[in-house]
Amino acid sequence: NPDSETTRTAIYPAYSGDTLVIYNPYHNGTLQDVLIAQNTFSGTTDIQLKFHHLFSQLNVHVHSSIASSIEAVDLTAPKVTTIDPNGTFTHEGNHLTRKTKDDSNVYSFIVPSIEDCSLTLTFIKDTKEEVIHPLTHNFEAGHKYECHVDRPGIRNAADLIAFSKFIN
Numbered sequence: 767n768p769d770s771e772t773t774r775t776a777i778y779p780a781y782s783g784d785t786l787v788i789y790n791p792y793h794n795g796t797l798q799d800v801l802i803a804q805n806t807f808s809g810t811t812d813i814q815l816k817f818h819h820l821f822s823q824l825n826v827h828v829h830s831s832i833a834s835s836i837e838a839v840d841l842t843a844p845k846v847t848t849i850d851p852n853g854t855f856t857h858e859g860n861h862l863t864r865k866t867k868d869d870s871n872v873y874s875f876i877v878p879s880i881e882d883c884s885l886t887l888t889f890i891k892d893t894k895e896e897v898i899h900p901l902t903h904n905f906e907a908g909h910k911y912e913c914h915v916d917r918p919g920i921r922n923a924a925d926l927i928a929f930s931k932f933i934n
Contacts, residue, residue, distance in 0.1 A: 788848060797878070800819070820907055822911060841877070
C-alpha cells in the first residue's frame with residue numbers, strides 16, 4: 767500500500783559471534799561500537815538510512831614518561847545487557863575490559879552513553895601495583911572523550927599550591 771507508513775531500525779553489526787548484537791553487544795570481552803539508524807517509510811519513499819553511534823568512545827592517553835611502566839589499563843563500566851529496537855539499552859552490574867600495553871600509549875574503550883556514568887580506570891604497572899582512579903561523567907552517544915594521564919610533578923601554579931598544602 768503506497769499510503770501506509772512503517773518504521774524500521776537497522777543495527778550494525780547485527781551479530782556478536784552467533785548471537786544477535788541486541789542480546790550480546792560484547793565481542794571478545796569488549797563492548798562493540800554499535801551503529802543504529804531509524805526511519806519511517808511510506809510505500810513511495812526511497813529508503814535512506816543515517817547511522818549514528820549508540821555508545822561513546824573513551825581514549826586514555828598515557829604520558830610517554832610513565833607509559834613504559836604500564837602493562838595494562840582496565841576499565842570497569844556498567845554492563846549493557848540488551849539493546850531495544852528503538853535505540854535504548856538496558857544495563858545491569860559492571861563489566862571489566864582490559865587493554866594491554868600498546869606502543870601508541872592510547873587505550874581506547876567503547877563505553878555506554880549514560881548520564882552520571884560511574885567508571886573505574888585501573889592502571890596495572892609492571893611491578894603489578896594497581897593504581898585505581900574512579901570517575902563519573904555524562905557520556906553522550908556518538909561522542910569521543912579524551913582522558914590524559916600526565917607525568918607526575920609540578921607543572922603549574924595549581925599543582926604548586928596543592929603540593930604546598932600537602933607538605934604543610
